[in-house]
Amino acid sequence: MRIVLMKDTPPRLEAPEDFKQFSIALDERLRSSAIAALAPVAEPTSDAVTHAWVRPDAIRALSSMAGDPAWTEDFGKMCAYAESKGWTGPKGAIRAHIDLIPATHPVSPDDFRNAMRKFASGVCIVASGEGDDRRGMTVSAFTSVSAEPPMVLVCLNRSTSSHDPISTAPVFSVNILSGLQEDVALTFAGRTGLRGADRFDDQWTSSETGAPVLTTSHQTLVCTPISAQIAGTHTVLIGQVIATSDASEGPALMNYDGVIKATSAAPATLQ
Ligand SMILES: Cc1cc2nc3c(=O)[nH]c(=O)nc-3n(C[C@H](O)[C@H](O)[C@H](O)COP(=O)(O)O)c2cc1C
Structure with missing residues (x-):
């Protein structure tokens, strides 16, 4: 060790x-x-x-x-x-x-960001809290961790205003966006000027567990935190999935090469 x-x-x-x-x-x-x-x-x-x-x-x-x-x-x-x-x-x-x-960093932050732009990912809103305490942010650093028990992780920048409330919440949701929800992604990335609870409109409801749920999402997972590990600028928040919503059909929202857009409607099926 x-x-x-x-x-x-x-x-x-x-x-x-x-x-x-x-x-x-x-x-x-x-x-x-x-x-x-x-x-x-x-x-x-x-x-x-x-x-x-x-x-x-x-x-x-x-x-x-x-x-x-x-x-x-x-x-x-x-x-x-x-x-x-x-x-x-x-x-x-x-x-x-x-x-x-040695504290050498052969890869600069910009080189790293440019490299990661070539990884296509989905786009989600990670959210927590109730009423005026609701907070949410757009996240593409989301991945499956384990199926038994079902666990996922999200990486949250520690300098964001949403970081502290979400990373310490007793329950949080991951709302995977559909191809029609570019505006939601921009709102929760702070690009429309809305902050805090003002980002949540009437498409959002509260789950029984207390986490905000985007009723129009492609798919929502509600999680309880398992661990929150600081890694550089971010916190790696691992959650156990305690509920899932019904999924919607159609394209998902994709983040690739600095652009967010809908996936093509007919992807190949993996066996
Ligand atoms: C497509 C996209 C993906 C993003 N992915 C992440 C991410 O994985 N983790 C993260 O911390 N911020 C990510 N961001 C940035 C945050 O959404 C943004 O900094 C947000 O405004 C932070 O919340 P705050 O406004 O409450 O501080 C992403 C933004 C966009 C547009």
Whole structure:
């Protein structure tokens, strides 16, 4: 396993199932502030910042497998092995090597955006709240995650006004737009000047669960949040699907190469 500490990103644990490796990857831009960067999980063993004492509780808190009894047992064995080898320090902290990771960005944000324009996607409105507290934004970063249980994810820019209310809501909806709903996409992308609850017109209703539902959508999924993980500029919000609407027929709205338009009416059927 490896603890990854990158600038402007919360600590994360890679490969928690790998008990044979144990190290810290530290963004080299954090070198001069290494003590503060390490603080959520560890403290340096010396001024040289080549090794750190990592708190086992911090690893448990970061591990995506922490609820798995087999992982908990194996992690306990790893801690015991480290102790038997003399690799433990204050309060059972485990010694880890620190690798400095170069902060090179060979792909600029514009290069990245241009590359992603070549990926055709659908367009949805992600929405939450009731009455005057309703908030919604246009999103194309939406994908299926799991069928059992049914889960989806959306990526929400943290700088948007809709981000905080939607990413902390107890329930949210994903309303997939039909080919006739370019105007809805523009409204919820802030292009018509409408903000907050003013974006919602009489095509919207409230689901039994409390999330706004676009009655004219191509398809709506209502979700409860499972996790919200910060990744760079965005939050990856994963939701479990608790209800779906009836689907409408006809073209969907597509986002491709910087343009939104209806898909052709007769797509090939995948088996
Ligand atoms: C076609 C299209 C797709 C978009 N996809 C996303 C997306 O996946 N994630 C995101 O955060 N913003 C996306 N946006 C931008 C947001 O819709 C826009 O920033 C919106 O105004 C944010 O909400 P706010 O006005 O409440 O701040 C998209 C915009 C358009 C037009």
